[in-house]
Amino acid sequence: MSYDYPPEKLAIYLSDDAGSDLTFYALLEASIFAKQWIPFCKKFNVQPRSPAAYFVSTSPPDDGGGQSQTRDFLAIKKLYREMEDRIETATMLGRIPEEARLKHEGFSQWDSYSSKRDHDTILKILIDSKDPCSTDIDGSALPTLVYLAREKRPQHFHNFKAGAMNALIRVSSKISNGQIILNLDCDMYSNDPLTVRDALCFFLDEEKSQDIAFVQFPQCFANVTKNDPYGSFLRVITNVEFHGTDGCGGPLYIELAAFTGEILSVEGSSIKIRRLIGKKHDDHRRQQSVHELEAEAKTLASCTFEQNTQWGNEMGLKYGCPVEDVITGLSIQCKGWKSAYLNPERKAFLGLAPSTLPQVLVQHKRWSEGDFQILLSKYSPAWYAHGRISLGLQLGYCCYCLWAPNCLATLYYSIIPSLCLLKGISLFPQVSSPWFLPFAYVIFGKYISSLVEFLRADGTVLGWWNEQRIWLYKRTSSYLFATTDTILKKLGFGDTAFAITDKVADEDVSERYEKEMMEFGSASPMFVVLSTLAMLNLFCLVGVVKKVIINESFVRLYQTMPLQILLCGVLVLVNLPLYQGLLLRKDRGRMPTSVTLKSSAVALLVCATFSFLH
Known part of the structure; x- marks a missing residue:
């Protein structure tokens, strides 16, 4: 609402697909506060103009700003905190204050409300820019502000966010x-x-x-x-x-x-x-x-x-x-x-x-699953877009649409080379072979260019290393489940779902996130896959070290299987935060004990079975 733009040409719409009277109450409180906040922003050229972000990042002005600015700052901050307290109190109690309910007719639209999946259309124009009375404390016009919760019925499929957006487009028109x-x-x-x-x-x-x-x-x-x-x-x-x-x-x-x-x-x-x-x-x-x-x-x-x-x-x-x-x-x-x-x-x-690993994996499952569905749909960039957009853009779309099936190659390189290393089977060229050079060139060229791109994008070396870890985790969990679900849906064994990424975190989670500790905290099928792969690579590396100590020369092993040793070692290094969560950490963000036991048992069974195969 406080954009630097003519208010009579600006209209803000809030689409509340859950149809919550608490959200409506928060918007109502915000519309009242805006009459004070917008003049304050314009008077002192406030940035950012989200009050929550502004008050977190800004201290009261010193004497250089003048007593008027300091007084206005403290007054507007007090108003904001009071509004915040009222909204948080209502949310905690789960009900709207009776005074507010009686004061504003908009709450009457919830009288026939059944649930967030069964209710009439709830529409309220809180501020109408064409109304001469809709002004801030300085008498300037305010932009139009509208609350919308589209009608929902159990017997009518609502098409998730796209359906909400389309309803909003029609209403705003x-x-x-x-x-x-x-x-x-x-x-x-x-x-x-x-x-x-x-x-x-x-x-x-x-x-x-x-x-x-x-x-x-x-x-x-x-x-x-x-x-x-x-x-x-x-x-x-x-x-x-x-x-x-x-x-x-x-x-x-x-x-x-x-x-x-x-x-x-x-x-x-x-x-x-x-x-x-x-x-x-x-x-x-x-x-x-x-x-x-x-x-x-x-x-x-x-x-x-x-x-x-x-x-x-x-x-x-x-x-x-x-x-x-x-x-x-x-x-x-x-x-x-x-x-x-x-x-x-x-x-x-x-x-x-997202501030936890489960949130990240759920978000990327939705993204990769949706992109893969596009690849297999009539709008596929592989065929529908051919000749309609440039080849470069077509390939760009295909890269994202192929995120999900990339899990198959990643799973192969996460499992087979390590197991073959444990068994003593060489998969890649030896150091003495001229074919070793192309493999080494591709591996080092890929990761050096990746590091350079990341650093040019204002990243850090440790941030790039974290990116490689999450790259592995996404492809062996989120993308695997996305591929499986997409294929099952194509075969008629499932329906399209829209998984919402929860961004709310408690205080302990936030503290660990600020310390850059990886957050697990819950049992998930994705965690079982990740933990099993991590334990499998650890067991394989330990088994190879044991062989070297007891029987074989490390130099001979390095000459015959250098790339497999490198791959298994890197996978173990990448998974260090996962091993900490599985075996060492005691806080609430650790991996659940059930996941540790399941993954260790499965990984040990796979390694033992492969070792005894001829």
Whole structure:
């Protein structure tokens, strides 16, 4: 709401797909606080303009700012803390204060509420920019602010986030009909008040604007530590790969993007999200009261509105895929549109990165599974996009869509070479063979170039090493389960699911995250796979060391199987935090004992069985 942008041209919509009255209450409190906060931001050019982030990063101004600024700072901070306390108290008690419920008519919409999967459309215009009374404490206009919880019924499939976004597009076309749509996830906040103006530079460019469908921002996080133990920052993708795709027709759409309204238009129906409506739409708004507008817009978010329409197919965001953003962006680009990548020095948006390993693995399972589903769908970049987008962009899409099946090669190299090393079977050329050089070149060339890319993206050497670890973990757990689930769904043995990544962490978890300790904490099938592979490589390495001590010369073993020794040794080194979690740690973030016992037993059984095979 505090963007540096004309408020009468700015409308903010909160899509609450759970339909929570607590979320509505928080938004109501925020709308009241905004009347004080926005003038404060403009008066002192506050950055960032998320009050939570601002008060964490900023201390009261010293005398150089003047007594007025210090007094205003302390006063606005007090108001914010009071608002925060009211919201947190209501959340803890699980109910809205009776005074607030009686004061605002919006809460009456929850009278017929059954559950988050069974309720009517809940729509409330909290602030209407066209209302002369909607002003801040300085008398300046406020932007429109709207709460929406689309109708949900158990008998109607809701199509996850894509369905919520499409309902929001339709409702916003009725209320504000903006020419540009900025899509922002709920766990992100705006870090730069000029972001909207920056994005508009692409859409208003005299030469290239007609080709630009959306402007993609990178995903950046405020809580990433220096060495990023979970590789959450995606440094190489953000600072290298997306700049490369930008030269081939534009980057993928990944949630943080600004769209021109016309590429999501509803042609052939009574709703049009385009610049065609203009003045007539404004005249129509003036003839309607807020209550009439709410009643009319509610039907656009009903369960039955999309029946016998092209929503989710030719209109709006695509349905049927866990990564609705990527498949929507691909289909847009295949129609001749381009995208642009905007990665400003001051990050436009900041959010919360996952702070535990289970969160990371669940998130990447959803991403890789969705991308793999795109590869096998009618919108596959391998065939549907052929000839419609550039070859470079087509290959870029294919790289991400092949994340999941990459697990097969990674599993092979994580298991077979180590077992063969234990058995004394050589898989790679000996040091004396000329064929050793190509293998050594590929291995060292790949990792040296990877390190250089990571360091050029402002990473650290330890951060790069952590990236290699999480690369291994994702490919042997998240991607394995994603591949399995995708194949089962293609064979008719499952349905598409949307796994939400929980970003909330308790105090102990946060402290360990700040210390860059890997967080396990729960029993998971993914952890059983990771732990079994880690223990298998440890047992193989210990078995080889035992052989060297008892029977064989290490020099002879190194000459015949150097690459297998290197591979097994690196796998053991990479898994050191996992061994600590399995065997040494005593805190709540350790690996559960059940996982330790299962993985050790399975790994020992596999090693013993392979050792006795002829």
